[in-house]
Amino acid sequence: MSTTMTNVQKLSLVQAVTDGLRTMMKERKEVIVMGEDVGKNGGVFRATEGLMEEFGEDRVIDTPLSEAGIVGTGIGLALNGFLPVVEMQFLGFIYPAFEQIMTHATRIRMRTLGKYSVPMVIRAPYGAGIRAPEIHSDSVEALFTHMPGIKVVCPSNPYDAKGLLIASIEDPDPVLFMESMRCYRSTKAEVPTGKYTVEIGKANVLTEGEDVTIFAWGAMVVIAEKAAAEFKKKNISCEVVDLRTLYPLDKETISASIQKTGRAVIIHEAHATGGVGSDLIGLINDTSFLYLKAPIERVTGYDVPVPFSALEDHYVPTVQRLVKAIDKVIHF
Amino acid sequence: MEPFKMIRYMDEQGNKQDIEGAEAITEDLAKAMFEKMTLVRTFDRKAISLQRQGRLGTYAPFEGQEAAQVGSASALKGEDWLFPTYRDHAATITFGHSLPRVFLYWNGRVEGCVAPEGKHIFPPAVPIATQLPHATGAALAEKWKGTDNAAIVYFGDGATSEGDFHEGMNFASVFKAPVVFFNQNNQYAISVHISRQMNSETIAQKSVAYGIPGVRVDGNDIFAVHFETKKALERARRGEGPTLIEAVTWRYGAHTTADDPTKYRDQEASVQKRPQIDPLLRLERFMKNEGYWDQDWAEEVRKKCTETIESAVAEMESFPEPNVEDIFDYVFEKPTWTIQQQKEEYLQLLRGNQG
Ligand SMILES: Cc1ncc(C[n+]2csc(CCOP(=O)(O)OP(=O)(O)O)c2C)c(N)n1
Numbered sequence: 073m074s075t076t077m078t079n080v081q082k083l084s085l086v087q088a089v090t091d092g093l094r095t096m097m098k099e100r101k102e103v104i105v106m107g108e109d110v111g112k113n114g115g116v117f118r119a120t121e122g123l124m125e126e127f128g129e130d131r132v133i134d135t136p137l138s139e140a141g142i143v144g145t146g147i148g149l150a151l152n153g154f155l156p157v158v159e160m161q162f163l164g165f166i167y168p169a170f171e172q173i174m175t176h177a178t179r180i181r182m183r184t185l186g187k188y189s190v191p192m193v194i195r196a197p198y199g200a201g202i203r204a205p206e207i208h209s210d211s212v213e214a215l216f217t218h219m220p221g222i223k224v225v226c227p228s229n230p231y232d233a234k235g236l237l238i239a240s241i242e243d244p245d246p247v248l249f250m251e252s253m254r255c256y257r258s259t260k261a262e263v264p265t266g267k268y269t270v271e272i273g274k275a276n277v278l279t280e281g282e283d284v285t286i287f288a289w290g291a292m293v294v295i296a297e298k299a300a301a302e303f304k305k306k307n308i309s310c311e312v313v314d315l316r317t318l319y320p321l322d323k324e325t326i327s328a329s330i331q332k333t334g335r336a337v338i339i340h341e342a343h344a345t346g347g348v349g350s351d352l353i354g355l356i357n358d359t360s361f362l363y364l365k366a367p368i369e370r371v372t373g374y375d376v377p378v379p380f381s382a383l384e385d386h387y388v389p390t391v392q393r394l395v396k397a398i399d400k401v402i403h404f
Numbered sequence: 405m406e407p408f409k410m411i412r413y414m415d416e417q418g419n420k421q422d423i424e425g426a427e428a429i430t431e432d433l434a435k436a437m438f439e440k441m442t443l444v445r446t447f448d449r450k451a452i453s454l455q456r457q458g459r460l461g462t463y464a465p466f467e468g469q470e471a472a473q474v475g476s477a478s479a480l481k482g483e484d485w486l487f488p489t490y491r492d493h494a495a496t497i498t499f500g501h502s503l504p505r506v507f508l509y510w511n512g513r514v515e516g517c518v519a520p521e522g523k524h525i526f527p528p529a530v531p532i533a534t535q536l537p538h539a540t541g542a543a544l545a546e547k548w549k550g551t552d553n554a555a556i557v558y559f560g561d562g563a564t565s566e567g568d569f570h571e572g573m574n575f576a577s578v579f580k581a582p583v584v585f586f587n588q589n590n591q592y593a594i595s596v597h598i599s600r601q602m603n604s605e606t607i608a609q610k611s612v613a614y615g616i617p618g619v620r621v622d623g624n625d626i627f628a629v630h631f632e633t634k635k636a637l638e639r640a641r642r643g644e645g646p647t648l649i650e651a652v653t654w655r656y657g658a659h660t661t662a663d664d665p666t667k668y669r670d671q672e673a674s675v676q677k678r679p680q681i682d683p684l685l686r687l688e689r690f691m692k693n694e695g696y697w698d699q700d701w702a703e704e705v706r707k708k709c710t711e712t713i714e715s716a717v718a719e720m721e722s723f724p725e726p727n728v729e730d731i732f733d734y735v736f737e738k739p740t741w742t743i744q745q746q747k748e749e750y751l752q753l754l755r756g757n758q759g
Binding site for chain 2: 108109111112113114116134136137138139140141164165167168203204205206207208344345374375376377379380381382383384386387392393396
């Protein structure tokens with residue numbers, strides 16, 4: 073982590089995103105922001121608020137309503153000298169752009185033996201729990217961790233959001249930057265005013281513990297910390313690891329934690345089958361199988377579309393479900 | 405020459421235009437349209453007020469677009485298909501959707517997607533433009549089954565930027581599907597004005613590229629919308645293929661109840677447009693001009709609409725609690741073992757909570 077600590081300010085996660093964008097737009101004229109409603113409206117979540125006024129309509133661009141167009145044009149801009157940060161209004165509306173990402177953004181470097189590359193960031197609010205209408209709540213990170221050639225980043229707090237966003241903009245390859253809507257305004261934290269980065273591919277041990285590791289990212293980090301606090305009262309210490317990057321996973325931090333605690337529970341709000349949790353279990357098998365004292369448990373969303381808001385709470389993993397899983401691995 | 409001239413059957417002052425077809429307007433039709441538009445406007449205003457009271461979730465208002473929706477949907481016949489977006493409840497209600505169910509949809513209840521038995525009304529499309537190819541397919545199925553049923557599909561000006569818009573129209577034109585592509589050009593896609601959405605002067609002219617008829621109507625003129633849609637549906641039923649209709653209209657309010665329109669346009673100006681463009685006011689003027697207007701009758705209509713909406717709200721609010729099992733039971737006809745196992749574990753957890 074490199075920091076030029078000047079001052080700090082208290083920001084929410086969404087404000088930290090804006091601050092990260094502003095910082096990079098000031099530093100590099102190649103950085104441009106594009107998407108639906110990002111300009112005049114400042115984004116439907118206000119993530120780009122004030123940027124058009126500050127940097128002008130040539131650098132903060134309201135586009136036509138076309139995700140394939142936004143990402144495809146972004147690819148062209150990126151391979152010809154720009155650093156586009158494009159916004160998908162919601163992760164659940166990224167699907168029209170899927171082909172552009174899967175068959176082009178991720179492969180241009182490989183197809184040209186490094187002659188061209190796509191240094192583009194795709195920002196996308198995601199996740200359930202805010203009573204959004206249908207489709208708005210999808211949490212489909214695994215579709216992208218499965219794609220060779222794109223990094224997938226998912227901050228859970230304002231400090232990481234700004235640092236990881238700046239690192240993503242500076243990354244020479246495409247990055248999907250997932251922003252939890254549930255975390256957007258849930259807390260404020262101290263964020264340095266200057267430029268700093270949080271390294272992509274590095275997990276963060278948020279709470280140290282001895283008995284069990286909880287792996288989480290995005291909105292589920294909060295649930296993990298609540299469960300850890302409950303167990304603390306019973307003298308069971310949970311280590312909470314915020315993965316922060318879902319591709320590539322941080323092999324060292326993950327295996328070191330397992331080798332210390334010997335037990336693991338993974339929590340994610342995405343569907344169970346083919347989720348990032350499955351990859352984590354594979355990684356733990358590869359690196360730390362003989363350290364395990366219990367089978368790894370998963371607490372996830374179900375293999376069903378995120379329900380309409382009236383039943384949404386039955387889908388998103390809860391502290392209660394996590395506690396139950398932790399109990400299971402402790403008392404195996 | 406203006407190739408896509410805006411079609412009007414009455415002008416802004418409600419004067420009947422000298423146009424072929426206008427003679428078909430009757431007092432009964434005018435009254436029926438007034439009743440339907442009053443009903444859906446009452447619905448819309450009620451929905452916003454319920455949302456503000458926390459009795460409804462985020463809602464997408466359509467005030468200003470009543471003529472476009474009511475005029476077009478009332479041109480359908482019983483067995484036709486209707487593919488709406490999240491803003492087209494006036495169309496679905498006109499075509500026979502149940503009022504309490506439409507309210508339920510906005511209360512986050514999946515039951516709100518289910519139209520009455522025998523009504524081919526699809527759930528609202530939430531992703532933009534994805535419903536256009538569906539309508540093409542459903543219409544083709546009718547044609548290939550040998551019926552004379554057609555489909556209508558609703559979409560906004562923003563939707564014309566998506567690939568699915570092109571794909572749906574292109575398939576329909578190649579296969580001569582009996583479908584009407586009904587665009588409501590309310591001039592904004594959330595905050596983006598149409599001038600930022602497209603560089604073509606009209607949406608209707610996009611029909612040229614597909615070799616199909618394109619029609620531009622005043623979307624606040626209920627008769628123009630109604631009769632032009634009817635013509636397009638008749639063409640479709642005769643096997644002559646799809647039509648693109650652009651109904652030029654305006655939404656007075658926010659994109660949804662979660663949106664703040666003052667960020668991107670002057671709301672005062674929007675309010676000031678009302679005397680010129682409001683579809684209900686225009687119809688009222690027309691009826692007065694034609695001697696169809698009766699103040700007592702109008703009051704009675706308004707009163708009845710309020711009662712109907714109130715009773716729909718009561719029905720919505722007394723609907724049975726949602727069933728948790730529904731989230732597992734309808735993903736497949738028969739749940740896979742993964743879903744079955746997840747369901748059992750979750751229900752056990754819930755029972756544990758109660759015990
Ligand atoms: C694929 C997709 N991208 C983005 C969105 C978010 N969104 C919802 S409505 C909307 C604007 C739609 O404008 P328009 O098609 O003109 O219809 P209107 O809302 O004006 O009726 C946007 C961008 C979405 N629903 N689907």
